[in-house]
Amino acid sequence: MSDSKQKSIDLATQEILKKAQAENIKTAWDRLESQEPQCGFGQLGLCCTVCDMGPCRIDPFGEGASVGVCGANADTIAARNLVRKVAVGASAHSDHGRDVAHTLSLLSEGHTHDYGISDIEKLKDLAQEFGIDINKTKEEITKALSKKLLEEFGRQEGELVFLKRAPKKRQAIWKKLNIAPRGIDREIVELLHTTTMGVDNDYKNLVNTGLRCALSDGWGGSMVATDLQDVILGAPVPIRGKVNLGVLKENYVNIVVHGHEPILSEMAVKASKDPELIKLAKGVGAEGINLAGICCTANEVLMRHGIPVAGNFLQQELAIITGAVEVMIVDVQCIMPALAEVATCFHTKLITTNPKARFPGVNHIEFKPENAYEVAKQIIKSGIENFTKRNKERVNIPKQEMDLVAGFTKEIIFQILGGKYRATYKPLNEAIISGRLRGLAGVVGCNNPKQTHDYFHTTLVKELIKNDVLVLQTGCSAIACAKHGLLIPEAAKEYAGRGLQEICEAVGIPPVLHLGSCVDNSRILTAASYIIKEGGLGEDLSDIPAAGCAPEWMSEKAITIGFYFVASGVYTVFGASPFATLGSKNLTDYLTKDLESIVGGRFEFCAEPMQMAKIMIEHIDKKRQALKLKPVMYQ
Ligand code: SF4
Numbered sequence: 001m002s003d004s005k006q007k008s009i010d011l012a013t014q015e016i017l018k019k020a021q022a023e024n025i026k027t028a029w030d031r032l033e034s035q036e037p038q039c040g041f042g043q044l045g046l047c048c049t050v051c052d053m054g055p056c057r058i059d060p061f062g063e064g065a066s067v068g069v070c071g072a073n074a075d076t077i078a079a080r081n082l083v084r085k086v087a088v089g090a091s092a093h094s095d096h097g098r099d100v101a102h103t104l105s106l107l108s109e110g111h112t113h114d115y116g117i118s119d120i121e122k123l124k125d126l127a128q129e130f131g132i133d134i135n136k137t138k139e140e141i142t143k144a145l146s147k148k149l150l151e152e153f154g155r156q157e158g159e160l161v162f163l164k165r166a167p168k169k170r171q172a173i174w175k176k177l178n179i180a181p182r183g184i185d186r187e188i189v190e191l192l193h194t195t196t197m198g199v200d201n202d203y204k205n206l207v208n209t210g211l212r213c214a215l216s217d218g219w220g221g222s223m224v225a226t227d228l229q230d231v232i233l234g235a236p237v238p239i240r241g242k243v244n245l246g247v248l249k250e251n252y253v254n255i256v257v258h259g260h261e262p263i264l265s266e267m268a269v270k271a272s273k274d275p276e277l278i279k280l281a282k283g284v285g286a287e288g289i290n291l292a293g294i295c296c297t298a299n300e301v302l303m304r305h306g307i308p309v310a311g312n313f314l315q316q317e318l319a320i321i322t323g324a325v326e327v328m329i330v331d332v333q334c335i336m337p338a339l340a341e342v343a344t345c346f347h348t349k350l351i352t353t354n355p356k357a358r359f360p361g362v363n364h365i366e367f368k369p370e371n372a373y374e375v376a377k378q379i380i381k382s383g384i385e386n387f388t389k390r391n392k393e394r395v396n397i398p399k400q401e402m403d404l405v406a407g408f409t410k411e412i413i414f415q416i417l418g419g420k421y422r423a424t425y426k427p428l429n430e431a432i433i434s435g436r437l438r439g440l441a442g443v444v445g446c447n448n449p450k451q452t453h454d455y456f457h458t459t460l461v462k463e464l465i466k467n468d469v470l471v472l473q474t475g476c477s478a479i480a481c482a483k484h485g486l487l488i489p490e491a492a493k494e495y496a497g498r499g500l501q502e503i504c505e506a507v508g509i510p511p512v513l514h515l516g517s518c519v520d521n522s523r524i525l526t527a528a529s530y531i532i533k534e535g536g537l538g539e540d541l542s543d544i545p546a547a548g549c550a551p552e553w554m555s556e557k558a559i560t561i562g563f564y565f566v567a568s569g570v571y572t573v574f575g576a577s578p579f580a581t582l583g584s585k586n587l588t589d590y591l592t593k594d595l596e597s598i599v600g601g602r603f604e605f606c607a608e609p610m611q612m613a614k615i616m617i618e619h620i621d622k623k624r625q626a627l628k629l630k631p632v633m634y635q
């Protein structure tokens, strides 16, 4: 895979890949090449390392061993491998949620003064959901809410409070199948327990336990993260921004935030605007401080402040290879260990901030909500000092940057479609009912060097909007489509079908709505619940003419998101490799066929983006028929 055009369709990425090659700097694509051929047993999910009688592997051709030393067969091994990933993905999102709840608790007790309550209405709405009397002081409500939310993690019995947001019919399905999560931590621990040597050997039961655990993320940990971030940092509203490596600025001190938790990056935003620091930057010959983001941290600061996005997952190394980044601040998740090595090729300082994520030999400045602003200032100051060490000869900032509009939430969809004074989902539902809009799609997830970078996201999304499907996006997928000009209102005219175009033009929105980071997939779940509440599109989430897709996924978190989408009744397509299930036909059939009659949603695996669009559209049409809706207006 030496041709940069095969590696990415993004011109900025291609340019920096050529620079990397010329300077002999290895990137993820090179390291993938050195891994090939990757382990076939691993790819099939047939390698087990659960206990020390192994590692065991099952021969997929039926010539060698058909069971491990303990007697576990391909179904058990593949299912265990898969749902362990679900547990890890859920733990990542939920631990993020816990940290936000902890920050709320600290601020309620006056232990941090760098954060406050930015959205008092949302605070009260949440408090009411948790049965807290809102006729109290803001401080009392905040304290009571943080306690209740932290209890959701350690809860042992009953059900997570947010499950009540789902339509009644969906709640009943969860209850009947015994997959309604009781407590966030409990479901993660229980799932891991069931996968250890000699516990659950029934692949169907393992998947069901995985579904319950994933629900504790989507309707638990991730929802806590999203909603509390809105309370503390402010709920996003539509905002303009820019995206791609071209947002880095030659004459500025470039600080890049990368990772996932906005509690840190929010302070970096504040510090980057600090007059004292700007003066300092000018004192070293820079024109100012330029903050930009990578991955989901980028989405968080974009959604709330319009901070430019330097790139998605596969562009993290490339940002450093531009030679123009003074500091890359990282916290948790999706941060390639390789960054440490790449940074040594330039003047860039890589700074870790979270005690959970340290890199050997990398400068660590610990960030806590209690000392948040001070730490952010200290890091930006070190970036300013580092500006003088930049080697101008080696700077190469691609010119590509694209406009975008982000900042859509379930509340904003209410307002933009219904108007401020009659906030409602009615116009959205009516657009689907009348056939002006065919349906909805959630397109989310990462990049993966096994697939041409951004090609799958953009090809799929273009085809969906061409067929009058309104696309909701999060994560690196949203960044991919933004780079290719799909997140501006003008994209409707260029790419959308006539029905979607009419809607976008009437309300001035892009045909692709950016809902935020990976934890903000929870916004999609709540928005879908509002659609059912509004009426006319069935009684359950599985009735909505909608589908989900993660075309270029790579992370365990993407699998967890897929599991909670499916457990919520959504038909969900995964691109690239079908997450290590092929080694068990039974497991694959259960995920791609049987689950639909059980939970209303199911998985589909598909390696080609136009085909992904085709099967998603077919599914949407099937749901339209089941609801006896009018035919799509403009075929
Ligand atoms: Fe082998 Fe069974 Fe141990 Fe897995 S759990 S490594 S299959 S003996």
Ligand code: MSK
Binding pocket: 295, 296, 313, 333, 334, 444, 445, 446, 447, 474, 475, 476, 477, 517, 518, 554, 555, 557, 558
């Ligand atoms: S950052 S999980 S690469 S979307 Fe959320 Fe991007 Fe996937 Fe990480």
